[in-house]
Amino acid sequence: MARIFISYSRKNIDFVKRLTDALGERDLDFWVDWEGIPPTVDWMKEIQKSIEEADTFLFVISPDSITSKVCRDELEIAVKNGKRLVPVVATEIKWDDVPSELSRLNYIFFRESDDYDSALEKLFTALDTDYDWVKAHRRLQVKALEWERSDRDAGFLLRGRDLEDAERQLSVNAAKDPAPTELQREYVLKSRQATDRQRRITMGVLAFIALVMTGIAGVLITPIVLDRIAQSRARGEMILIPEGPSFFGTENPLFVEAGFPPRQEIASLPAFYIGKYEVTNYQYGQCVEYGDCTVPVDQTDFRKDERQNFPVVNVTLFQANTYCQWLGQRLPTQYEWERAARGAEGFRWHWGNTDPTPGQANMPWGDYAPSELEPVDSNWDGVSPQGIHHLIGNAWEWTSTIIKNETDCDLNQIWDGNPDTYQGTCFYAQGGGGWRYKAEEAAIYNADLGVSARDDLGIRCADDVE
Incomplete structure (x- = not known):
């Protein structure tokens, strides 16, 4: 060829x-x-x-x-x-x-x-x-074209290791030349959705067969019961954030001039719950083993025993949403995330307006430069008044808010978490700043494609107040 x-x-x-x-x-x-x-x-x-x-x-x-x-x-x-x-x-x-x-x-x-x-x-x-990526790009484009020209027949979709490899390639090489095409992104997205639907159907059928064949005693070993046990292991503590105003945006004129929104306020945001900690490798691993989650794009730290209490990273928006939904929860919106991070007073940081110290935020500030992620229950000096860890620094965190109007996506629209309405080629807001970003940049959001995954991007779930 x-x-x-x-x-x-x-x-x-x-x-x-x-x-x-x-x-x-x-x-x-x-x-x-x-x-x-x-x-x-x-x-x-x-x-x-x-x-x-x-x-x-x-x-x-x-x-x-x-x-x-x-x-x-x-x-x-x-x-x-x-x-x-x-x-x-x-x-x-x-x-x-x-x-x-x-x-x-x-x-x-x-x-x-x-x-x-x-x-x-x-x-x-x-x-x-970058010849390996160029070669992978060509192969994926040829497969995507075959799918498109066959009237998008499901038989041409990716599965198994081919799908996982394509997701990894698109994520790792998103900023390289040649850039992934819209057709490639859609093809991989539809392949993931079809795989997840088939997995849910298969698990349901297996559970039904087990129940029929083994009777009441068999219920104890069905996937449904194992799933519930895993959920109890993975479910972390949720913190109530009372109803109140939400402040977002930046007061830095340089960032405003660059196109980021100036400081703004939503007068009243309904009460909600948000995770006390970032989701860990252990918690996400429970969903991979017993739920519908797929492994992170890069599993370097995910499988290590000594990293199980560190934030899970290298996950796409779809993967993050799948995990939260597995627990009966959801991703926070950008405005909920900002409400939890800044508080009702709208401070620059949740501890106030004073500059951060290394014990408050795992991110560069002044002469301090961290070298990697920290465990999710560290940085006690930077815990919010409600007791939430690492809202600033450590890992960026996905939100469900479309924030950048560079595609055909509706600006400020909030994804409802329905897999069938997922738009992976939209840009979604991420909050908190990662351990590589300067602290002064934490007041601005990071916008990235939903299909992206990075080694400083993780998950924090939210939930409604009944």
Whole structure:
């Protein structure tokens, strides 16, 4: 399968032949149309298929290629499929004529005035950078296209290890080039929803069969009973936050100028419960073993015995919501989280307006710089007046509030936790600041895609007051 698709104008064929000779010497696979596909072949479909199956789209920039309709069409297909774009400049050009999709990228110059061998080494370096992700991106896009072109037949959805690997790849490589496509995100999301539905059905059937075959005595060993036991182990203490105002936003003019909301107030927020501690690896592990939860994207700390009292991290919004719902709870909204963190008085911190100390917040401040997460029941100096730990620092915490209007999502909408209405490509607010973030940034929120997962992002559940 071709690794590199080369788009060029035939007026630059001598340059391209010299370039492909160098690629061949490095044993790099490429797809290039030398003679033109015969008219008997559906030409554009063949071009499209070759681009979709390529890892990298190499565009040879020249005055002829940037005015070629065919080259522009090829570029549009590559962009649509999220291919990594590598622009190679073969001759002098008018920069205003370069397609906007290429204008933001780093060019590799092969003009007569440039050193050819040095440019070639830069090209090889660009092709080798993050190759594992580029290859995984291509494979996932091909599978997603097969699903889409089969009228989204459930038989094409991912399952098991393939699904877990795709979720991990999208999360870990969310900020890399090439960026995950919207189709890839939707494909993985629908695969997760289908898997979770099938798991719930299977558990229900197994419980029914066990009950029928073993009678009343068998009830004690059914998955339902084991699930209830696990829930009792995992359920942590919840703290009542009385009805009152909620303050959010920042007073820092630099952050306001950057687009973050200025300090604002909601006059009255209904009472609610919120977790005294961040959810631990042990608690989340109970849901993985007995409930509907799936393992974190990265399990480095999750399985370690000595880390069981540390916050579970590397979980997506969907995973966080699944855990809270397993306990009959939910994720807090952004405004509930801010209410718990700032109190009814709207202080900068829940202990007041004085600067934090290392004992109050596990996050950088002044000369202090923590090196990792802490156990969820640490930082006694920074406990809130209600007794809540690590509202500031340690791990960022998911909320259910859509906060960034960069997609087709409704700004400030609150996800109701229904798996069928989950929009993983929306940006959701996260509160608290992680152990890597400066303390002065805690007053602003972090916005990230629902499908994201990081090693400083965890869970704190909330619940309604009946």
